[in-house]
Amino acid sequence: PAAQPMRRYYRELEHAMRNTPVHSGIWNLPPGDALYTPDICRRLSGMLAEAAEAATVAAPQVRERIAAETAVWELAEQTLEQLRAATGPQPLRIIVNETPHLLETPKVTGALLRDIGGIGAEEHVLLVSEDGERPVADDEEIEVVEGMRFRSAPR
Numbered sequence: 001p002a003a004q005p006m007r008r009y010y011r012e013l014e015h016a017m018r019n020t021p022v023h024s025g026i027w028n029l030p031p032g033d034a035l036y037t038p039d040i041c042r043r044l045s046g047m048l049a050e051a052a053e054a055a056t057v058a059a060p061q062v063r064e065r066i067a068a069e070t071a072v073w074e075l076a077e078q079t080l081e082q083l084r085a086a087t088g089p090q091p092l093r094i095i096v097n098e099t100p101h102l103l104e105t106p107k108v109t110g111a112l113l114r115d116i117g118g119i120g121a122e123e124h125v126l127l128v129s130e131d132g133e134r135p136v137a138d139d140e141e142i143e144v145v146e147g148m149r150f151r152s153a154p155r
Contacts, residue, residue, distance in 0.1 A: 001058050002066055005051035009044060009069075016040050021093055021100035032076075033083040033090060034102075039146050041077055048073055095149045106144055110136040119152040126151050 016037075022030040029035070036044075048070045055063045084090060091102035096117035108116075110125045113136060119125055126133040127142065128149040136142060136150070 002051040002055040002062060005047045005054060006066070006069075009047040009051065012040065012044055012047065019100065021102050031083070033080050033087065036076070036080055037090075037093065037146055041080065044073060045077070092144050092146050092148075094144055095147070097151050103144055107141050108144055109138065109142070110140050111138040113150050114138065117150065117152065122155060123152040124155055126153050 016035055017030075020030050020035045022034040048066065051066050052063070052070065055066050089106075091104050092106065093100050093102055094108075094116075095101070096113060097119070099117070101116050113119065113125045114121070117125075125136045125138075127136050128151055133151075133153075142148075
């Protein structure tokens with residue numbers, strides 16, 4: 001009964017590693033606190049909680065495996081929290097034209113987004129949200145949140 005949430009959990013772990021914008025060379029892994037963002041951590045914890053709930057009717061071995069995986073994840077989260085506290089504010093990941101970028105600053109302007117995304121002056125910079133899309137002026141300053149998306153569009 002817990003197979004689906006556990007499958008999503010393992011896929012999310014793989015997705016985070018595959019799609020991280022941070023790389024540390026051929027033989028090194030990216031820093032864990034950059035790889036597993038707070039948003040990804042919340043999703044992973046939710047999937048484990050969902051699996052534990054679904055496993056209440058499963059065999060004891062299933063519940064034990066989920067409990068063991070949850071204990072490992074909780075230790076990983078504690079380690080990530082310590083890394084974040086030791087290193088200070090983390091870069092924020094934004095997506096510009098489907099390409100991830102890390103920002104050291106919590107604010108951007110439309111002009112900076114043009115530079116980051118290679119968006120020409122003949123194109124609009126659009127902020128993409130659940131409510132739709134809206135243009136961003138070159139001099140407009142936007143407070144960035146993790147995972148914020150932007151794209152270019154012809155004028």
